[in-house]
Amino acid sequence: MTANMDGTAVAVRGLRKSYGEKVVLDGVDLTVAEGTTLALLGPNGAGKTTMVQILSTLIRADEGDMRVAGRDVRAEPDAVRAAIGVTGQFSAVDKLLTGEENLLLMADLHHLGRREGRRRAAELLERLDLVEAGRKAATTYSGGMQRRLDLAMTLVGEPRVIFLDEPTTGLDPRSRRGLWQIIRELVAGGVTIFLTTQYLEEADQLADRIALLDQGRLVAEGTPDELKRRIPGGHVSLRFTDPTELDLAARTLGLTGGDEETLVLQVPHDGGVHSLRALLARLDDASIEVETLTVHTPDLDDVFLALTDKKQANEKMEAVR
Amino acid sequence: MSTLSYALADSATMVRRQIKHMRRYPSMTLQLVGLPVVFLLLFVYVFGGTLGNGLGAGPGGRGEYLDYVTPGILLMAVAAVSMGTAISVSMDMTEGIVARFRTMAIARMSVLTGHVIGAMLQTYLAVAVVLGVALAIGFRPNASVVEWVAAAGVLGMLAFALTWLTVATGLVAKTVESASNLPQPLVFLPFLGSGFVPTDSMPVGLRWFAEYQPFTPIIETLRGLLLGTGIGNSWIAAVAWSAGIALVSYLWAKRLYNRQA
Structure with a gap:
């Protein structure tokens, strides 16, 4: 057989x-x-x-x-x-x-x-x-x-x-x-x-x-x-104590779109130790106070949610129309 | 081995499974056998004295009623066991084990034949117990060996027919509870026939039903074989009813079992 x-x-x-x-x-x-x-x-x-x-x-x-x-x-x-x-x-x-x-x-x-x-x-x-x-x-x-x-x-x-x-x-x-x-x-x-x-x-x-x-x-x-x-890579989430720090960090790193309410800035990142050290060094040089830091590597949850949600989200949009 | 011998081997395996179930959980069998025994004692000792006098011919009284009612009680035993079959088939279907059997390369109907043959064995056990109690309290049949064998055959035919019927009801029932309720009327069918009193003592409509329902010719045949009363053409109707119910129920059960969504 x-x-x-x-x-x-x-x-x-x-x-x-x-x-x-x-x-x-x-x-x-x-x-x-x-x-x-x-x-x-x-x-x-x-x-x-x-x-x-x-x-x-x-x-x-x-x-x-x-x-x-x-x-x-x-x-x-x-x-x-x-x-x-x-x-x-x-x-x-x-x-x-x-x-x-x-x-x-x-x-x-x-x-x-x-x-x-x-x-x-x-x-x-x-x-x-x-x-x-x-x-x-x-x-x-x-x-x-x-x-x-x-x-x-x-x-x-x-x-x-x-x-x-x-x-x-x-x-x-x-x-x-x-x-x-x-x-x-x-x-x-x-x-x-x-x-x-x-x-x-x-x-x-x-x-x-x-x-x-x-x-x-x-x-x-x-x-x-x-x-x-297949889905967007990992990132580092940085949380700050006040909006000015957030704003400063965003400008230092050349990013836009920090969240003013949660005071969180997402920085695209590959999860490597070297680039993480470099990132922290840049923030340190600019004397920016970071409250917490979390590293997020993509897992199947992201794939799952990205691929199954997209369709449902589209359908919801259509239903609204 | 050929297809046929595989089919036989698989059915034998399924029968062994049923026997293991019975031995491990005898309470179900006891309950099914207990019901007709209770009815026998109730009718003979509570109602028997009076009912026996109403039978007309013979000396009347409790002794004569015992002879009269025993064949009906035997049928009740057959019906009670078949009720248990509906329950165990339905349990198999809801437990997921049947889904496993269906994905295996085994003789497809062997699950059901296992149930039917297991129930037939249980039926003969129940009939033997009921008969033993009846004999112990004074039932005096005058049947020859051939007549005993024929009586066993009649009960076997009925058991075969009713078991296929209850296999089908067990398959069609959505829950185990409804599987146990659906065949209830079978146990009470001997009442609406010649099981407990002669049909000519009944009012017209009921009498018509009683004379033409399947249990009456079977009871009459059994009574004739065991006690030497007249059988007439009852045996033909008895065979025809049993064969008809068996065939229709078998086809129904097979269709339900093979049904694919």
């Missing part, structure tokens, strides 16, 4: 989906290379979950060509199902069964045979730190444990492509980091990860490439660094 993937684990062309009048996905093109992690990032209601549901054969697209693990999602859904694993937003574990029984259930459904099933269940309980909880009913599990069990169940079938729909939503920071580590190990083992998330930090931590989905369209795609470069 790997052979006919041509190095591409997920290929989407012209994907459209609407529910009645509401357009959820409006012509999405996307490819994910084998053995890499793609983070599909977007605000609530952007269409992330719908996209995962379509690619994992849960629901049908209205239009578009979708191939997952080299197989056509519409024509050969069972071949796709055999190659993928899905861990959704809502835990898909059998809460009445124990963790171990859940894994053995998956092993049976993959027709692994008793011995192999037991071996893999034991290995996954160990790997996802569920050994002690393995014989307890999943109802008693914490949110993080249920999520780990959910992922363990997905891994029983050794999928080549794994869809993770907001895998860490609602988890505490420690559980989140634990899950990130597991995801990194999976990628190191050659698995392709299609991840959706609302957390920019998560995308920055895990993804090789990030696709930004907003209102059913991809508004940007690239590596985290490429995306960060």
Whole structure:
């Protein structure tokens, strides 16, 4: 199967989906290379979950060509199902069964045979730190444990492509980091990860490439660094104690547009230590008193807000007219 | 393995899952079995003396009423278990585990067949308990081995039909609560038939309904097999109703399960 993937684990062309009048996905093109992690990032209601549901054969697209693990999602859904694993937003574990029984259930459904099933269940309980909880009913599990069990169940079938729909939503920071580590190990083992998330930090931590989905369209795609470069660079915010100082500083640095009310002046800046020292030296030479200073380097938050807000802002303008 | 043997293996896996659920949480099964037992004791000991005298033929009294009412109570047991099926199907649908099954390369309907076969096992368990209680308090059937087997077959057919029906209601229900309410009428259907009193003692409109509703011919067939009363053509209607309900419900359930947004 790997052979006919041509190095591409997920290929989407012209994907459209609407529910009645509401357009959820409006012509999405996307490819994910084998053995890499793609983070599909977007605000609530952007269409992330719908996209995962379509690619994992849960629901049908209205239009578009979708191939997952080299197989056509519409024509050969069972071949796709055999190659993928899905861990959704809502835990898909059998809460009445124990963790171990859940894994053995998956092993049976993959027709692994008793011995192999037991071996893999034991290995996954160990790997996802569920050994002690393995014989307890999943109802008693914490949110993080249920999520780990959910992922363990997905891994029983050794999928080549794994869809993770907001895998860490609602988890505490420690559980989140634990899950990130597991995801990194999976990628190191050659698995392709299609991840959706609302957390920019998560995308920055895990993804090789990030696709930004907003209102059913991809508004940007690239590596985290490429995306960060697309928005205006960093700056230093200087706050002063009175307007005269602010004014003086602005003139010294050859800038206009200090904020008279907050007494803040934003100076474009690349975040380097040398240029920061130089900036402070210039202010010192002019005997300007700076109250506080903050250095702001661009992060994905800026990208996210810049790219998703622009459109909403435009729409608001149109609505006003 | 061929497609068929995979389908069988997957269904067997799902049946094992249902049996594990039952063993881990026996309170649900107890509750479902308890209902018909309570009705049996209530009707025999509270109403039985008087109702038995009204049956007409025979010596009358409590003993005769016990014989009369037991087949109806057995049907009630079948209906009660199928109610539980609606609840467990609906729980599966709302818990997200079914979404997982749907993204796996398994025999698609195996989830539902697991529920149906699990419920059939539960039904026979419930029927055995109810029958045991009835025998203990003096129920005296005169059925031969063949008639017992036929009676088990009749109950099995009904259980199969009602379980597919409640699988469908479990799928159509938006919440677990409504899934538990939708099939309630099934449990009370034996009352509006020949389960508790002969239909000719009822007023005209009700009597018409009682004679033509599906439970009446099934009760009459069962009564005939266990007690040697006349079956007549009831068995044909019993088979036809069971097969019809099973087929329509199966198609409905399949459609609901495969429905894609």
